[in-house]
Amino acid sequence: MSYEVLVIGGGPAGLSAALNVRARGYGVLVVSNPPEESPLWKAERVENYLGLPGVTGAELLRTMHRHAKDAGVEFSAGKVLSTVRMGETWYVSIGADMENARALILAGGVARGKKFPGEAEFLGKGVSYCATCDGMLYRGKKVAVLGYTQTARREAEFLEGLGCAVTYFDRPKTCAISGDKQVERIVCDGKTAEVAGVFLLRPTMAPTDLFSDLAVENGYVAVDRRMATNLPGVFAAGDCTGGLLQVSKASGEGLIAGQSAAAYVAALLRKEKNN
């Protein structure tokens, strides 16, 4: 499907951005992991969000989600794995599916944790971030699943259904992936598995893995006052831009990013109409 704006991440920043795109009359899709995987879901009480003292993180997220949905925001559950721009359109892969939009808003929160040794080196040579996309390549082979999400066990079962022999590591802390030209083994928390494939199932992706030329400053996405990044049609908001990692700041930046993305789309459509 084609949208005017696609938002990556359904936390406070992404939902606020999407709501403000809708307020300008444009179609917007939010692609996100389930809300239970948002860090805010775990907050027992949020005391500093104006007007809602003592609200639980889960209730705050549910309320924000309902607000955006009632305004006509569309939702798709899944993880964005990569993006590419062709002409004036961004194409976004979500698991095995693809969506496209004229502008993107990056609101994926903070990607916690460093890459494991061998992870970047063997990406596409045995390392994958998506079982449903790449599982068929490993039919009948030994694979490891490093599960950090609530759906990871299901993805491991999916691989077993394809005939893979799965070694499951539950939220391992330290791993090292090695091999010659392709993955041959993984060692996680002292346990070794000889495998042809490693599925790393994390809830988030580092912004620089989603956009290869994205400018970052001190590990956070660099933005100007319009929340525009260095890439055409790409805006960012919330924890991923750094500074205070708080809900009010995330939803405020989401508002600016949503309005800026809508203005960008309006200018693009005007230009196309005049050509």
Ligand SMILES: Cc1cc2nc3c(=O)[nH]c(=O)nc-3n(C[C@H](O)[C@H](O)[C@H](O)COP(=O)(O)OP(=O)(O)OC[C@H]3O[C@@H](n4cnc5c(N)ncnc54)[C@H](O)[C@@H]3O)c2cc1C
């Ligand atoms: C335990 C706890 C308590 C907290 N308490 C408070 C508090 O009291 N007050 C306060 O102001 N703040 C609090 N915070 C901080 C607050 O939760 C964050 O600042 C806020 O949620 C940031 O919003 P965000 O939208 O930028 O990112 P997030 O809320 O992190 O949302 C980003 C979403 O995008 C998803 N995502 C990431 N990458 C992808 C991808 N590639 N594809 C699809 N989806 C993706 C993530 O899974 C996540 O669901 C707390 C945080 C924690 C962990």
